[in-house]
Every structure is written in C-alpha cells, then in structure tokens.
Amino acid sequence: MINDTIKLTFLGGAETVTGSKILLETHQHTILIDCGMFQGLKSLRLKNWEAFSIDPGKIDAIILTHAHLDHCGYIPVLAKNGFKGEIHCTIPTKDLTELILKDSAKIQEEDAEAANKYHYSKHNPAKPLYTVEDVENVLRYFVSHEKNQWIVINDEIKICYRHAGHILGAAFIEMKCLNKKIVFSGDIGRKNPLILYPPDKPTEANYLVTESTYGDRLHAVVNTENELAEIITKTYKRGGIVMIPSFAIGRTQELLYLINILKEKQKIADVPIYLDSPMGIKATEIMLKYPDWHKLSDGQIHKIASQTNTIKDFKQTIELVKDKSPKIVIAGSGMITGGRILYYLEHLIDNEKNTVLLVGHQSEGTRGRLLYDGAHEIKFHGKYFPIKAQVCSMSSLSGHADQSELIDWLSKIEGKMTKVFINHGEAQSAGTLKTKITDQYGWDCEVAKMNHPYIFNL
Ligand SMILES: [Zn+2]
Numbered sequence: 492m493i494n495d496t497i498k499l500t501f502l503g504g505a506e507t508v509t510g511s512k513i514l515l516e517t518h519q520h521t522i523l524i525d526c527g528m529f530q531g532l533k534s535l536r537l538k539n540w541e542a543f544s545i546d547p548g549k550i551d552a553i554i555l556t557h558a559h560l561d562h563c564g565y566i567p568v569l570a571k572n573g574f575k576g577e578i579h580c581t582i583p584t585k586d587l588t589e590l591i592l593k594d595s596a597k598i599q600e601e602d603a604e605a606a607n608k609y610h611y612s613k614h615n616p617a618k619p620l621y622t623v624e625d626v627e628n629v630l631r632y633f634v635s636h637e638k639n640q641w642i643v644i645n646d647e648i649k650i651c652y653r654h655a656g657h658i659l660g661a662a663f664i665e666m667k668c669l670n671k672k673i674v675f676s677g678d679i680g681r682k683n684p685l686i687l688y689p690p691d692k693p694t695e696a697n698y699l700v701t702e703s704t705y706g707d708r709l710h711a712v713v714n715t716e717n718e719l720a721e722i723i724t725k726t727y728k729r730g731g732i733v734m735i736p737s738f739a740i741g742r743t744q745e746l747l748y749l750i751n752i753l754k755e756k757q758k759i760a761d762v763p764i765y766l767d768s769p770m771g772i773k774a775t776e777i778m779l780k781y782p783d784w785h786k787l788s789d790g791q792i793h794k795i796a797s798q799t800n801t802i803k804d805f806k807q808t809i810e811l812v813k814d815k816s817p818k819i820v821i822a823g824s825g826m827i828t829g830g831r832i833l834y835y836l837e838h839l840i841d842n843e844k845n846t847v848l849l850v851g852h853q854s855e856g857t858r859g860r861l862l863y864d865g866a867h868e869i870k871f872h873g874k875y876f877p878i879k880a881q882v883c884s885m886s887s888l889s890g891h892a893d894q895s896e897l898i899d900w901l902s903k904i905e906g907k908m909t910k911v912f913i914n915h916g917e918a919q920s921a922g923t924l925k926t927k928i929t930d931q932y933g934w935d936c937e938v939a940k941m942n943h944p945y946i947f948n949l
Pocket residue numbers: 557559562657678
C-alpha cells in the first residue's frame with residue numbers, strides 16, 4: 492500500500508448483525524475495530540472456524556466498541572492464532588468483556604462435553620471454539636480508557652471514546668487517522684434509554700461506519716410500563732409463568748428495574764421474580780462500580796437486587812423448573828441460542844398458560860427468531876418441543892436505536908463527509924437506512940460488503 496491510503500475491510504457485521512470486525516490498514520499499521528463472534532445462522536457460525544483472512548500476528552491492536560459477544564467474542568481465537576497487540580476499550584467494557592468471554596467459553600466447553608456424551612454433534616469429538624483458559628490468556632492484552640479522552644494508538648491513529656447509550660461502557664469511536672476523521676458507531680442505543688444516558692452525537696466525520704440493526708423500522712410508540720404490566724398480569728391470571736430470555740448485560744437490569752417500578756405502582760401483583768443468570772448477577776455488580784455510566788443510584792440497584800431471587804446453581808434451576816406456581820423468570824440467553832432458559836422452555840413451553848416474552852433483537856437463525864416468526868416447534872437438546880405457550884415481544888425494550896433515532900444521531904455532523912458505510916444490519920435494514928441517509932443528508936452511502944476491500948486515497 493502507498494502512503495496516505497486507508498483500506499477498510501469488513502470481515503463480519505456486513506449485511507448481517509453478527510461477527511462485527513472491521514480491518515483498517517494504512518501503509519504502516521493494521522488494526523481491527525471490534526472482533527466479534529458470528530452467531531445465528533449455521534452458515535455464519537461456521538465462519539468462526541475458518542482460517543482468518545490475514546495473519547493475526549500482523550494486527551497491531553484491537554479497538555472494541557462494547558462487550559457484546561458479536562463485537563468481542565472472537566478475540567480468544569485471534570490470540571490463539573498469534574495476535575499479541577493491545578486491546579483498547581472503555582473501563583466498564585473491560586470488566587464486562589472478561590465476564591462475557593468467560594461465560595461464552597464455559598458454555599462452549601459444556602456444550603461440547605454434552606454433545607460428546609449424548610452424541611448429538613456431527614463432530615467427533617465436538618470441541619469448543621475456545622476455553623476459559625484461552626480467555627484468561629487474553630486478559631493481559633486489555634488496556635482500558637475513560638471516555639472523552641484522546642488516546643494515541645500509534646503515530647498515525649488516535650481515538651476517542653464517546654458514550655453510545657447501548658449497554659454499560661458502550662462507546663462509539665471518533666478516530667483521527669492520517670488527518671481524516673472516521674467515526675465507527677459500534678451499536679447505538681435509543682434516544683431515551685431506561686437506565687443509561689442517551690448517546691452522544693458525533694460532530695465531525697469525513698468517513699462514517701454506522702450500524703443499521705433497525706435501519707428499516709421504528710420501535711412502537713407505546714407505554715413500556717403498561718405493555719409489560721399487561722403481559723405479566725394476563726399470564727398471572729392464567730396461573731402461568733412468564734419466561735423472559737434476556738441478554739445478561741443491560742436488558743436484564745432494565746427488566747428488573749421496570750418490574751420493580753410496576754410493583755411499586757401496584758400495576759402488577761406481587762409475583763416473585765427469579766433471575767437465573769450468573770452473568771446477569773455479575774453484570775449488576777459491575778454496574779455498581781461505574782455510577783458515572785448510568786442513571787441508577789446505588790440505593791436503587793440494591794433495592795432491585797433485594798427483591799430479586801437469584802438462582803445460584805444448576806440444582807436450584809432444576810428445582811425451580813419443577814415448581815409450576817406463577818412467577819417471572821429471567822434467564823439467558825437473549826436469543827435462546829443456549830443457556831439456562833432452555834431448561835425452562837423444555838418443561839414450560841408446551842403449556843398455553845405460560846408466556847415467553849422476547850425483549851431484544853432476534854437474529855436470523857436463532858431459536859428466538861423462530862419463536863418471533865411464529866414457529867410451532869423448536870429444537871434443542873437434540874429434541875423438538877411444541878410451542879403452546881403465548882409468545883410476545885416488546886421492541887420498546889430494545890437496546891438499539893431505530894431508524895429515526897439513527898438519523899437523529901447523525902444530525903450534528905459537520906464538515907465534508909466523503910463516504911458512509913452501513914454495516915451491522917440485515918440486507919433490508921441496511922439498504923433502507925442507506926436510502927434514508929442519502930435522502931436526508933445527501934452523503935455518499937454504501938452498504939458494506941463482507942470481505943470487500945474499500946481503499947481511499949487521502
Ligand atoms: Zn451490542
């Protein structure tokens with residue numbers, strides 16, 4: 492490559508919401524923005540096992556936007572294959588990434604063990620993509636930073652983390668690279684998040700990479716409290732159980748906060764709440780460490796925690812699964828790709844009294860998406876289960892900005908915008924957002940293609 496040239500290659504998160512990885516190359520340096528694992532469709536998941544497109548040892552640094560697995564979950568694989576650079580992130584993201592990577596490794600180890608024991612994998616033996624030990628080995632590469640401070644990555648690249656309002660610690664990246672300003676959105680939260688502060692807005696960009704998870708949709712304008720109260724009350728009156736598959740970080744704390752408010756306002760009966768998510772419990776503890784990053788007081792967090800029954804081990808899960816009295820159970824994983832929620836579904840999804848409440852984006856190829864799309868059965872643990880429980884979803888609890896909120900997030904940008912890339916969205920969402928941004932701002936927009944090199948001469 493010649494001097495004064497930047498090359499961007501989307502190695503994931505292009506025309507899909509998963510596996511976010513953007514390779515940025517200059518004449519002298521190679522960095523990766525986010526390093527996500529592919530989840531969802533099998534054709535995508537298989538990419539986690541393919542050889543990486545460049546030698547990981549040649550990547551100088553990884554810059555993370557936030558701790559979700561589709562943005563950080565591939566780091567241990569890269570490190571196993573020779574990556575030895577620094578991994579930059581915000582201070583809460585470091586704690587949460589450690590938590591989420593260890594959980595991912597543990598689930599993979601358990602799944603491989605179960606698959607080998609019960610022979611429900613085609614692979615013999617089934618192996619985890621990485622282990623807890625692999626995760627321990629990458630932690631030394633992490634360097635964490637405050638938001639709103641410029642950080643020198645190398646002699647060509649500086650970055651600044653800005654609040655993104657998506658999950659605790661989530662940030663978008665303002666980058667100065669060879670005198671050009673590039674903004675990478677990561678995932679952008681809603682305009683008025685429940686427990687986080689609203690996203691900051693970028694004010695200058697020559698190049699922009701923006702997510703488009705909900706690029707073709709507007710979240711329903713509803714009263715979230717009333718909507719949730721109605722679902723809980725209807726299920727309670729039927730004598731049923733509300734099962735909420737939930738992302739451990741962010742959504743779980745929002746749900747507990749909301750349910751707490753509903754009880755306080757007596758909008759719902761005093762139905763017991765169970766949190767069966769060791770990661771959700773730890774994520775709540777991490778929130779307490781970073782009061783500047785969210786709106787909840789220590790007192791509020793402690794109060795919510797005191798009213799939540801936490802499931803400490805698998806033995807308690809099995810006992811709770813057998814107890815058919817009305818309750819609310821929040822358990823991982825958010826898209827039903829694995830985790831404790833499966834044990835509740837196994838015993839409760841075939842009963843019309845119960846409710847499965849979906850509260851976040853459900854990617855293509857996940858069991859959550861099948862439920863969302865009205866499937867009559869789902870398969871897990873090597874068996875099919877008929878879906879007789881009520882399936883509801885609440886998009887107002889989404890952690891992602893919708894189309895109008897993304898357009899609004901861009902509204903303060905000044906200066907010459909040379910190019911906008913739309914990533915992190917399924918094809919229709921990305922395409923619709925492209926048209927909307929072009930119409931609104933007149934910028935040159937393109938839907939990012941996977942593995943296609945985009946070269947700019949500055
Ligand atoms: Zn995210």
